[in-house]
Amino acid sequence: MENQSSQYLTRGKDYELKEQLFTLPGKYYTSEDIYKEELDKIFYKRWILVGREEQIPHAGDYFLYNIENESLIVTRDAGNKVNAHFNVCRHRGTRMCTESKGHFAGKSIQCPYHAWTYNLKGELAGAPLMNELKQFDKKNYSLHSAKVQTWEGFIFINMDENPTPFEKEFAPLIGKWTDRKFPELRIAHTIEYNLKCNWKLILQNYQECYHCPGVHPLLAELTPFRGASHDCMHGGILGGFMNITKEGGSMTMNGEAAGPALPGVAGNEKQRIYYYSIYPNMLLTPHPDFVLYHVITPKGPHNVQLMCNWLFRPEVINDPNYKESIDSAIKFWDLTNQQDWQVCEQMQLGVGSKKFGTGHYSGMEDVLSEIDKETLRSLGHSI
Numbered sequence: 001m002e003n004q005s006s007q008y009l010t011r012g013k014d015y016e017l018k019e020q021l022f023t024l025p026g027k028y029y030t031s032e033d034i035y036k037e038e039l040d041k042i043f044y045k046r047w048i049l050v051g052r053e054e055q056i057p058h059a060g061d062y063f064l065y066n067i068e069n070e071s072l073i074v075t076r077d078a079g080n081k082v083n084a085h086f087n088v089c090r091h092r093g094t095r096m097c098t099e100s101k102g103h104f105a106g107k108s109i110q111c112p113y114h115a116w117t118y119n120l121k122g123e124l125a126g127a128p129l130m131n132e133l134k135q136f137d138k139k140n141y142s143l144h145s146a147k148v149q150t151w152e153g154f155i156f157i158n159m160d161e162n163p164t165p166f167e168k169e170f171a172p173l174i175g176k177w178t179d180r181k182f183p184e185l186r187i188a189h190t191i192e193y194n195l196k197c198n199w200k201l202i203l204q205n206y207q208e209c210y211h212c213p214g215v216h217p218l219l220a221e222l223t224p225f226r227g228a229s230h231d232c233m234h235g236g237i238l239g240g241f242m243n244i245t246k247e248g249g250s251m252t253m254n255g256e257a258a259g260p261a262l263p264g265v266a267g268n269e270k271q272r273i274y275y276y277s278i279y280p281n282m283l284l285t286p287h288p289d290f291v292l293y294h295v296i297t298p299k300g301p302h303n304v305q306l307m308c309n310w311l312f313r314p315e316v317i318n319d320p321n322y323k324e325s326i327d328s329a330i331k332f333w334d335l336t337n338q339q340d341w342q343v344c345e346q347m348q349l350g351v352g353s354k355k356f357g358t359g360h361y362s363g364m365e366d367v368l369s370e371i372d373k374e375t376l377r378s379l380g381h382s383i
C-alpha cells in the first residue's frame, strides 16, 4: 500500500515552523488522574504491541503481557491462531497463570483454585460438579479475550470491544517492509529497562534528533543529525529515516554492518535507518541489516518498562562469524538507549516542578507536537 504520509518534511537550516509549538503542560507527565485516563482511553482501547510470534511457535506455548491491573495470556491454539485471553478465571476471578511464559502441556488452561479448565481458544471445557446445576451452561463461561492481530511477525492486541480496524490504524505500514521478510527474523537479544519517567517522554525522545549531538556523539557521527526526514505522519504512526554516512554501514560501535543486508534492501535503502513510533507503545527501527524494536509498558505516571529487542536473520544469529558484529550492534544501542534514558529521567524530574509551565519546541521537534495531539485527541482534552 502506498504510504499515506500527509507531509514530507526535510529539515535544514532554512526550515521554518508555520506556528509556535509548545509542549504539554507538566501535569500530563505526573498526574495520577491523567494516567488513569490514559490507561482507559489509550492503552485499553488502542492496538498495543505485546510480542513476537516466534515467542509462541507451537500450540500451547504462551507468554503473559501484564499492564497495570490487566494480565493477558497470549497463546497459540491448535489451529495455529494466536489468542489473547484475560488471565481471569470465569469462576471467581482468580488470576490463573503466574509464570511469565511457558507451555500448556495438556493444551488446556487450568485454574489452580477449583480446577475449572479452558481450552486454548478460551472455551470452558471442564468445571468440576457444575453439571449438577441445571441452569449452568459452560458456553457462557469462556475466558474473556482481547482482539489479536499479527503484522510482520509482531503480535498486537486490543482490549476494546469495538476497536478501530487494525488495517485502518496501520494503513501506512501495511506492505511497507514486506520484502524485508520481518516474520523470518529472530530475537537475538533482549534488554529490559525500567525507567523513572513517563511513557510519553520515551516516544518524544525517539522522534527527535535535536538532542543527538550532545547526548549521542557516536550516533551523530554515524548518521548526521540534521539529515533526519519524516516521511509519515498518520494519526499515531510517525516516522522517517536518517542517512548512514558510511557506505554499507549500520548502527554499530564501529559503524560497520552487523550482517548482510536484509532481503529487499537495495539502492538508497542500504543507507537508511528508519525510526517509526507506533502510538502508543512501539518503537520500530529497521536498519538495512537488522531490526530494533522496543515495547513500551507504562507503570504509573512516573515509571515505564521498556523491552528492547534486536532482530536478525536466523542464519546470521547461528553463524559464529557474526557474533562480534551482532554484539557490537547490541552494545551500540544499549549505549544509545542509556544515554536517552538518562535525559528522559532528568526531564521527568524537571517537568514535575511547579515552575515548569510548558516548553517551546524547536524546528527539529514539530513531530513531537503530533504525538501530543494524539494524546489530547485520545483523551478528549484541549489545552
Ligand code: FES
Pocket: 089, 090, 091, 092, 093, 094, 111, 112, 113, 114, 115, 116
Ligand atoms: S476461581 Fe478459578 S476455578 Fe475457582
Ligand SMILES: [Fe+2]
Pocket: 205, 206, 211, 212, 215, 216, 336, 340
Ligand atoms: Fe536519543
